[in-house]
Amino acid sequence: MQTHQYDVVIVGAGGAGMRAALEASSEVRTAVISKLYPTRSHTGAAQGGMCAALANVEEDNWEWHTFDTVKGGDYLVDQDAAEIMAKEAIDAVLDLERMGLPFNRTPEGRIDQRRFGGHTRNHGEAAVRRACYAADRTGHMILQTLYQNCVKQNVEFFNEFYVLDLIVDHDLSAGQVPDGEEVNATGVVAYDLATGEIHVFQAKSIIFATGGAGKIFKTTSNAHTLTGDGMALALRRGLPLEDMEFFQFHPTGLAGLGILLSEAARGEGGILRNGNGERFMERYAPTIKDLAPRDIVARSMANEVREGRGAGPNKDYVLLDLTHLEPAHIDAKLPDITEFARTYLGIEPYTEPVPVYPTAHYAMGGIPTNVEAEVLRNSDDVVKGLYAAGEVACVSVHGSNRLGTNSLLDINVFGKRAGRTAAAYAKTAKFIDLPENSAARVVAQLEEIRTRPDGERVSDVRKELQETMDANAQVFRTDESLKQALADIRVLQERYSRVSVQDKGKMFNTDLLEALELGFLLDIAEVTVIAALNRKESRGGHFREDYPDRDDANFMQHTMIYRRPLEFEVDTVVDDAPLTPKSAFTRSDRFDDYQVVLGSKPVTQTRYEPMERKY
Numbered sequence: 001m002q003t004h005q006y007d008v009v010i011v012g013a014g015g016a017g018m019r020a021a022l023e024a025s026s027e028v029r030t031a032v033i034s035k036l037y038p039t040r041s042h043t044g045a046a047q048g049g050m051c052a053a054l055a056n057v058e059e060d061n062w063e064w065h066t067f068d069t070v071k072g073g074d075y076l077v078d079q080d081a082a083e084i085m086a087k088e089a090i091d092a093v094l095d096l097e098r099m100g101l102p103f104n105r106t107p108e109g110r111i112d113q114r115r116f117g118g119h120t121r122n123h124g125e126a127a128v129r130r131a132c133y134a135a136d137r138t139g140h141m142i143l144q145t146l147y148q149n150c151v152k153q154n155v156e157f158f159n160e161f162y163v164l165d166l167i168v169d170h171d172l173s174a175g176q177v178p179d180g181e182e183v184n185a186t187g188v189v190a191y192d193l194a195t196g197e198i199h200v201f202q203a204k205s206i207i208f209a210t211g212g213a214g215k216i217f218k219t220t221s222n223a224h225t226l227t228g229d230g231m232a233l234a235l236r237r238g239l240p241l242e243d244m245e246f247f248q249f250h251p252t253g254l255a256g257l258g259i260l261l262s263e264a265a266r267g268e269g270g271i272l273r274n275g276n277g278e279r280f281m282e283r284y285a286p287t288i289k290d291l292a293p294r295d296i297v298a299r300s301m302a303n304e305v306r307e308g309r310g311a312g313p314n315k316d317y318v319l320l321d322l323t324h325l326e327p328a329h330i331d332a333k334l335p336d337i338t339e340f341a342r343t344y345l346g347i348e349p350y351t352e353p354v355p356v357y358p359t360a361h362y363a364m365g366g367i368p369t370n371v372e373a374e375v376l377r378n379s380d381d382v383v384k385g386l387y388a389a390g391e392v393a394c395v396s397v398h399g400s401n402r403l404g405t406n407s408l409l410d411i412n413v414f415g416k417r418a419g420r421t422a423a424a425y426a427k428t429a430k431f432i433d434l435p436e437n438s439a440a441r442v443v444a445q446l447e448e449i450r451t452r453p454d455g456e457r458v459s460d461v462r463k464e465l466q467e468t469m470d471a472n473a474q475v476f477r478t479d480e481s482l483k484q485a486l487a488d489i490r491v492l493q494e495r496y497s498r499v500s501v502q503d504k505g506k507m508f509n510t511d512l513l514e515a516l517e518l519g520f521l522l523d524i525a526e527v528t529v530i531a532a533l534n535r536k537e538s539r540g541g542h543f544r545e546d547y548p549d550r551d552d553a554n555f556m557q558h559t560m561i562y563r564r565p566l567e568f569e570v571d572t573v574v575d576d577a578p579l580t581p582k583s584a585f586t587r588s589d590r591f592d593d594y595q596v597v598l599g600s601k602p603v604t605q606t607r608y609e610p611m612e613r614k615y
């Protein structure tokens with residue numbers, strides 16, 4: 001076992017992690033730990049753009065951007081956070097430009113901007129051009145630019161190191177912290193893929209920037225590695241997760257595959273048509289049509305299919321029509337995604353419409369933080385020395401539905417804030433001694449799976465998990481479907497306790513790591529479904545057919561979900577107000593050796609009163 005000491009340790013080398021690293025490493029000794037080589041992080045797969053009200057091509061301002069974000073999130077957005085993001089967006093884009101990011105340009109040489117869903121002028125009057133982009137490779141350019149700047153600044157990277165535990169001085173999952181006592185994050189335990197060796201990192205500040213959890217679903221735009229690690233590690237240490245029921249289904253995944261075709265395709269003029277050739281979005285969102293927010297478009301598409309107006313031999317998808325666009329325009333603005341259609345479906349987008357269907361895309365929920373990126377341990381108190389930013393976090397700027405291009409923005413704005421806050425804290429804080437056996441839990445877990453002679457296969461359990469999530473917790477949900485998903489998850493959790501791997505070696509044992517990632521997926525799926533069962537209303541990405549309306553009287557609040565030991569009285573464990581309406585199921589959902597407990601956190605409203613959401 002090796003030990004290391006840094007002022008700031010950042011877990012994750014995607015956009016959020018590297019933006020934080022640039023900030024922190026200019027002030028204090030900083031290390032970045034990443035299970036992937038940094039430029040393989042999912043940020044690099046982002047296509048369409050990053051928004052900021054630069055007003056380079058038409059009138060715009062950050063206040064309209066704030067409003068669109070709040071309305072897009074169906075009013076579950078914390079408005080103070082959204083305002084910060086929209087205001088700081090402009091500098092976030094200019095920072096990247098100064099670092100060398102090659103944005104597309106207008107003929108006058110300014111950063112060009114294009115349309116994206118839900119971004120409007122003057123509170124919904126018409127679509128506005130707000131997304132800055134580099135063809136359909138915006139995320140790739142952001143990731144490369146940040147990485148180059150990290151290298152230039154001599155940031156230390158530990159690549160292909162998997163963080164498998166968070167060390168805290170009070171393990172909240174074991175019980176309640178006495179009143180007035182602090183909880184401190186003191187380190188992380190990591191596994192070096194190349195050697196199988198364990199490394200313990202002691203740090204004054206730890207930033208989680210581990211990205212999303214799309215692999216709980218079968219049909220997803222997310223990379224294989226997006227297994228919710230950071231969220232699950234926090235949950236296992238008794239920290240809450242916020243708003244886990246809200247998962248975004250992106251309208252235009254390649255049908256049957258889930259590979260993403262960016263919303264930029266519609267931003268550049270693409271049109272969705274049903275099997276009859278009808279531009280159906282005119283019925284669902286008469287003003288901005290195909291550029292309505294994703295939750296609305298995804299549901300409209302699924303509804304067309306359910307009502308028998310799908311396209312194709314089984315009428316099970318709709319069509320994205322780009323055939324009216326000039327081939328030269330397609331080549332200039334959408335080169336990668338049109339190539340995906342050719343490669344994976346054998347479709348020529350110049351002349352044929354592309355089959356598409358919603359695909360699991362983005363976790364709106366995650367580790368709760370305040371606007372300084374400090375992690376919350378309940379609705380008020382922070383964990384000292386722990387920060388989170390990017391898709392793993394919930395600030396919450398996306399509420400119940402994220403607008404396209406707001407995530408590349410979020411990772412830059414809140415990644416920077418996390419780096420700044422973590423460095424400032426590290427400058428004044430002292431190292432806290434780690435417990436002697438701080439790696440014991442991880443070592444035991446790894447050895448148990450590695451040495452188990454035979455048992456359940458990781459791929460079988462994962463496949464069944466993803467199938468039940470697709471069938472029961474996707475665009476349309478009901479009490480019945482969610483209970484089915486939870487029952488299936490419980491069976492799979494039991495089977496997981498008997499999981500084994502074929503590779504018994506120590507070096508590059510990806511088999512073993514996939515087994516651990518499956519454990520994270522099961523944890524995240526469980527809380528996603530329980531939170532979805534509890535939220536008996538429809539809002540943003542969470543649509544309950546049995547409760548089709550938004551219910552502000554009972555549910556205008558964030559969900560906070562915790563793990564606690566069985567013996568704990570839930571009312572005393574969680575000091576947040578319980579979610580209303582109360583029900584036995586949601587207050588104490590017992591399983592195995594822990595219980596899942598739900599609490600709530602108020603939504604911060606500043607200037608926008610909730611209204612009915614129409615587009």
Ligand SMILES: Cc1cc2nc3c(=O)[nH]c(=O)nc-3n(C[C@H](O)[C@H](O)[C@H](O)COP(=O)(O)OP(=O)(O)OC[C@H]3O[C@@H](n4cnc5c(N)ncnc54)[C@H](O)[C@@H]3O)c2cc1C
Nearest residue numbers: 012013014016035036043048049163211390391405407408
């Ligand atoms: C196909 C696709 C297209 C998208 N297009 C857009 C777009 O155009 N505009 C937009 O705004 N958003 C887009 N998004 C969303 C956006 O790209 C992501 O939400 C965002 O990039 C996430 O960044 P991140 O830094 O939080 O995480 P990621 O970029 O996913 O990075 C996560 C990092 O954490 C590390 N990590 C994870 N677990 C561990 C562990 N256990 N130990 C050590 N390291 C770990 C990984 O190695 C990785 O470096 C898109 C997403 C997808 C999937």
